[in-house]
Amino acid sequence: MSTKIPRIIILPGDGIGGEVMECALSIIDSIYRTTRAELDLVHLQAGAGTYLETGDALPDNVIEAIKLSDGVLLGAMGLPDVRYPDGTEIIPQIDLRMILDLYAGVRPIRLLPGAFTPLKDDRARELDFVIVRESTEGLFARMHEGKIEDDKSAEDRLIITRKTSERLFDYAFELARHRKSMGHLGKVTCVDKANVFKSMAFFRNIFEERAKAFPDILTDKQYVDAAALNFVRNPWDFDVVVTENMFGDILSDLGAGLIGGMGMAPSADIGDNIAVFQPSHGTAPDIMGKGKSNPTGMILSVVLLLKWLAAQGWSDNYFKAANLLDQAVCRAYADGKLVPYEAGGNAGTKDILNRVLNYL
Ligand code: ATP
16 A cells, blocks of 8 residues: 555546546546545546557556556547557556556456346346456467468467466455345356366366365356357346356356446456456447446445455445445436437436436
């Protein structure tokens, strides 16, 4: 811990990243006035816009500032038209996960009371599970080293290591244990493709090994194709889902779709010493500047940040602030009248922000 007040790096990024970050900053200000849970905010820039200005998407001074901080709040980064000379997109948020060793990508999939879901079954109202996406290896581990040979074939590598997998599974089991104490099922589902790939069989074996240390937690294993089906058919049966990076990337968007859209889903990328909090969505250039971006996922990422700070040993006040903010978001949606544009309604960025602020 750096000071008496947690120092948080603010990185709005590109596209709608800035719009949803503005909402987060209003929320942080309001929370402080109500609870005195104070954050020392340091505003910095990274992303596609920064690359255009400086030639570097993630400048060294930003990385250094992050390493000395107590956490990062990030909007979204990357723009389809801004690319490196080799044609790949600028996605420093993914590099940041590697640099900071943020192996546990936590993606809560919880349907807020009153919020839109495309699922018609009444059990959807109980939807509340968490995807833990490994975030430093898998198919992303060598993402800058993929090769195209003579325009005839292409190759990327998938890496699974014992060290990261053990930490990942332990994190998922601890999370399930914590959730069990809050009334959830206490189950971890490992999602892989162990029937086809050696790397995935290795991943599953380590899952089974680590499970032995958590006899109080139920386990399940599903192939990723079956898991995709079950996400739609009976998602209420999941509690904690743990999976490889690319599978987690895809399943998180499917999960977000179940709870009303990309703008509803928060995330936290957690390492042993530092964590980055950001909504699950990207920069959404299609809606940028139109007042239609949904800031709910960003606001719920602030909830995750405040809870994480409390768990890191900062005062209980951050935990109280997290609960207050979470309740405000739930109350904002509770009467079913707040329907964001992405869910077919007409609630824009400011409507959603103001509704939440009203309940703080
Ligand atoms: P990335 O690969 O960077 O995660 P993506 O290609 O998955 O990004 P997003 O930017 O997340 O794409 O956008 C996917 C769709 O979801 C788009 O139609 C976008 O408008 C919509 N969307 C994303 N975020 C929001 C939001 N906060 N509010 C409303 N709609 C959103």
